[in-house]
Amino acid sequence: MIASSCSCLCLVVLLVVVLLASPSASYECFEPESALDITKLNICNDENNAYSKLTTGPQIGYIKNQATKNNAFELSFTCDPTMDKRTCNKARKAFIKAGALLSKIYKFPQKITVAAEFADLCGASGCPPDRTIIGQAGPSRFFSMKGSDGVVRLYPQILTKFANPPGPVPYATHDIIASFNSKLASRFFLPGDKHIKPDQVDFVAVIAHEFHHGLGLLSSWGPSGVNNVVTPFILSDDLNILRVREVVFDQFVIRTVEGRHLTDFTKDFEKAIDGTTFTTNEALASVIEDVANKNLIPTTSDYVTPDAIGFLPIGKTAITDAVILETTLVPFAEGSTGSHVDYKTYSTSPDWLMIFRAIRGKTFQQIDKDNGAATPDTIAGPHIKAIMESIGIPTPENPNPFVPTIVNEPPV
Numbered sequence: 001m002i003a004s005s006c007s008c009l010c011l012v013v014l015l016v017v018v019l020l021a022s023p024s025a026s027y028e029c030f031e032p033e034s035a036l037d038i039t040k041l042n043i044c045n046d047e048n049n050a051y052s053k054l055t056t057g058p059q060i061g062y063i064k065n066q067a068t069k070n071n072a073f074e075l076s077f078t079c080d081p082t083m084d085k086r087t088c089n090k091a092r093k094a095f096i097k098a099g100a101l102l103s104k105i106y107k108f109p110q111k112i113t114v115a116a117e118f119a120d121l122c123g124a125s126g127c128p129p130d131r132t133i134i135g136q137a138g139p140s141r142f143f144s145m146k147g148s149d150g151v152v153r154l155y156p157q158i159l160t161k162f163a164n165p166p167g168p169v170p171y172a173t174h175d176i177i178a179s180f181n182s183k184l185a186s187r188f189f190l191p192g193d194k195h196i197k198p199d200q201v202d203f204v205a206v207i208a209h210e211f212h213h214g215l216g217l218l219s220s221w222g223p224s225g226v227n228n229v230v231t232p233f234i235l236s237d238d239l240n241i242l243r244v245r246e247v248v249f250d251q252f253v254i255r256t257v258e259g260r261h262l263t264d265f266t267k268d269f270e271k272a273i274d275g276t277t278f279t280t281n282e283a284l285a286s287v288i289e290d291v292a293n294k295n296l297i298p299t300t301s302d303y304v305t306p307d308a309i310g311f312l313p314i315g316k317t318a319i320t321d322a323v324i325l326e327t328t329l330v331p332f333a334e335g336s337t338g339s340h341v342d343y344k345t346y347s348t349s350p351d352w353l354m355i356f357r358a359i360r361g362k363t364f365q366q367i368d369k370d371n372g373a374a375t376p377d378t379i380a381g382p383h384i385k386a387i388m389e390s391i392g393i394p395t396p397e398n399p400n401p402f403v404p405t406i407v408n409e410p411p412v
């Protein structure tokens with residue numbers, strides 16, 4: 001009798017210790033494999049150092065630029081050691097400038113930390129001439145949170161921070177990871193350069209664009225690999241339990257043909273897949289196909305048909321108010337399709353910043369002027385602002401967006 005009551009007590013103690021040792025384990029968290037592949041998500045691991053997602057890695061020294069009253073972005077920056085110091089310094093200044101521009105447009109309630117590198121992304125063998133990597137930025141982590149419609153979606157780390165969830169949350173060391181190719185330095189117009197060349201892109205604009213992705217302007221919808229079916233993210237945790245997860249942006253995505261929200265279709269995938277155990281690709285493919293056949297899910301065709309998909313900003317109901325998303329690329333271009341505003345509609349408008357292709361031969365001030373932006377450094381037009389306000393970024397005009405709640409409470 002004594003023995004059994006002791007083992008019971010020991011078990012209770014052990015349980016408490018385990019809970020205390022991993023207080024954050026109950027928050028659902030996913031993270032990209034690297035800064036260059038921000039849509040390939042895995043369950044968060046214990047390595048929360050965002051530098052580990054950069055090609056440079058955590059071992060090298062990073063220069064820190066603190067956030068200021070006029071710039072909410074706190075930058076930790078490292079540069080290709082073979083690059084001259086002047087160019088590295090100009091590249092760093094481009095990050096600071098982009099942060100300052102965005103801090104004028106948006107009313108960030110907290111600082112935003114960025115781990116950034118200007119690094120050789122080509123490697124020893126050099127960049128292939130037909131496919132040169134410019135670079136990319138994205139959220140370092142995503143957390144599951146419940147939005148204004150009660151649906152659980154993935155929120156970029158910075159939007160989770162803005163919501164001030166209770167308890168320790170397993171944040172990565174930085175909110176945004178950004179990686180750009182130093183081997184393309186001559187193709188970038190950098191701060192301090194005199195005249196932009198016809199084949200150059202303004203690096204400040206490139207970074208301002210990528211920061212928007214890092215803040216949450218991106219969609220999870222893409223080809224599932226099953227026939228012509230598109231799905232949101234289908235993610236697996238380390239126990240092979242599947243999750244169907246949109247990102248917060250997707251709450252507002254509609255088919256323009258009838259105005260139906262894509263999130264309605266997500267529910268059908270969730271019912272069939274969420275919480276089940278992954279066995280084989282074939283078994284999962286068969287479930288996806290089955291759901292798609294029964295529920296008239298939008299197909300890849302919607303994503304390769306001009307004007308077919310839009311973003312209906314918060315508070316808007318008319319289809320004509322939708323911001324048209326990029327769906328003209330054939331085939332579906334991972335990272336471009338659905339996660340940018342439509343090139344044809346917006347490349348000559350004040351919303352040019354978030355088209356999928358960078359504009360060459362003009363500085364951002366020239367583009368703003370030519371496209372009729374409110375001021376020469378507005379950089380993000382009204383449609384882009386409406387998208388960001390919808391996903392939860394405060395602006396001076398709309399300082400109090402909806403605050404989502406984190407899904408799982410921390411253990412007590």
Ligand SMILES: [Zn+2]
Pocket residue numbers: 209210213335339340355356
């Ligand atoms: Zn982009």
